[in-house]
Amino acid sequence: MFHHHRHERAADGTRSRATWAELFYDIVLAFGVSQTTHILGHSPSWATFGQALLMLTPLWWAWVDVALAVTMVEETHVERLLLLAAGLATYGMGVAAPRAMSGHAEAALFAGSYLVLRLLMGEATRRERPFARTIHPYSAGVVFALALTAGAFVSGPARAAIWAGAILAEAVLPAVMSRRLHAMTYSAAHLPERFGLFIIIALGENILAVGARASAGALTAALVAALVLSFVIGGALWWLYFHLAAPAVEHSMRTHRTPATVVRDVLSYGHLVLVLGLLLVAVGTGNTVAHPTGVSHDPSAALLPIGAALFALTFGYTRWRMFGAASATRIGAGLCLLGLAAGAPFLPAIATLGATAVLLVAVNGLEHWLVATGRRVPLLFHRPVPTGHELT
Incomplete structure (x- = not known):
């Protein structure tokens, strides 16, 4: 019975649950995400932030394409081997990420x-033939991987420029080729689950x-307080996503007139910013x-509230794309967190930590309270809703 449940299929033939092979791939991906975090954590600066973003973005788009590719196929030994091969390629990217901008090897x-990973995904989609034309996001991804290889x-600076150009071009590709994405079949259950698992990975970081x-470090009262507040922040961020946002994504996938729009704008673009925010929080x-009572007088002290603000504000964008309005509560929280970020370099680190925790819990x-008492969450930036359906 359990074996059958893990391989349950939706009515349209798409996958409805993540498989054990996908979860194994996620473990490898977690290592790659951790490596990009270490780049920024080792020496926080705009330069290292750019390097971390250059390493994270290919990992992200590769994972998105893996998630989209496997949702179209039945799990077989061939598909399991494909995921294992993709995992090995992702592992190589993670190992190389910290020194990829400086070392030749x-x-x-x-x-x-990355090129191997792109070729594997291109072959997987070719076998399923979801695209009517030769040029589509998967085949174009191979071109960008060749640019990275060159x-x-x-x-x-030449390497940084070539890689930044290729990665930026790949990032805008889903918007340019959005009509081609309509040819794919999307699972309203499987894809939200997969992207939710990526959020768990980033929260785990x-x-x-x-x-x-x-x-x-030495165990002190300030350190214990910082640990507790950090855990509260992690729990509050988890609640922000999984209490209302995760069900809203699945609801939108089922009711939106063009699910490909949700996949592109909410899952692909929106979740990349969510993950980036969580990595800044980490x-x-x-x-x-490391220094709970210190006042750094350094812009890096603002990373925590900026990351939390990105996380909260992105929900405004994703909700607006799904249902035609943004939540005023999350927009307001994001703006308050940005205000906190402006003063963070001049505050004791634990004060910034505590204020961030208070805002997120609030x-x-x-x-x-609004949902439990039957009140509607106040909304901003109204626009026509494509389906006539809306989730509070």
């Missing part, structure tokens, strides 16, 4: 692994970063735990 491993053989920093909380508590 690491750059070759990162770009070569950039691996140059050094310094916060737990790992804080725990590693805490275990390396670095920010890790730095706070917005969750307010939304819970």
Whole structure:
């Protein structure tokens, strides 16, 4: 019975649940995400932020394409082997990520692994034939991977420019080729589950970063307080996503006139910003735990509230794309967090941590009270809803 449940199919033939092979792939991906976090955490600056973003974005688009590719097929031994091969390629990218911008061997491993991953996904979609034309997001992705491979053989600013151009072009591809995405079949259950699992991975990075920093220092009252507040922040971010946002995504996938729009704007673009926000939170909380009572007078002290603000504000965008209006509660929380970020360099780190926790708990508590008492969450930026359906 359990075996049958894990392979349950939706009425349209798409996958309705994640498989064990997909979850194994996610473990490998978690390592890659952790490596990009370490890039920024080692020396927070605009330069390292750009490097971390350059490493994270290919990992993200590769994972998106893996999630979309496997939702169209029945699980077989061939598909399991394909996911394992994709996992090995992703593993290579994660190993190379910290030094891919400076080392020749690491750059070759990162770009070569990405090219292999793209070729594997291209072959998977070719076998399923979801696209009527030769040029589509999967085949174009191979071109961008070739550009990364070419950039691996140059050094310094030239490599950064080539990689940034290729990654930016790949990022805008879903918007340019949005009509081609309509040819694919999307699972209203499987895809939201997969993207929710990625959010769990990014949230887990916060737990790992804080725990590693805490275990390396002396156990003091300030450290214990910082640990508790960091955990509260992680729980509050989890609640922001899984209490209302995750069910809303699945509802939108079932009711939106063009599910491909939800896949592109909410899952692909929106969730990339959500993950980026969580990684900034991970670095920010890790730095706070390392020096809880210190006042840094450094812009890096704002990473925590900026990451939390990105996370909250992105829900405004995703809800607007799905249902035609943004939640005023989350927009307001995001703006308050940005205000906190402006003053964070001049505050003790634990004060920034505590204020962030209070703001996140407050917005969750307010939304819970509104829903529990039958009141509507106040909305902003109204526009016509494509389906006539709306979720409070």
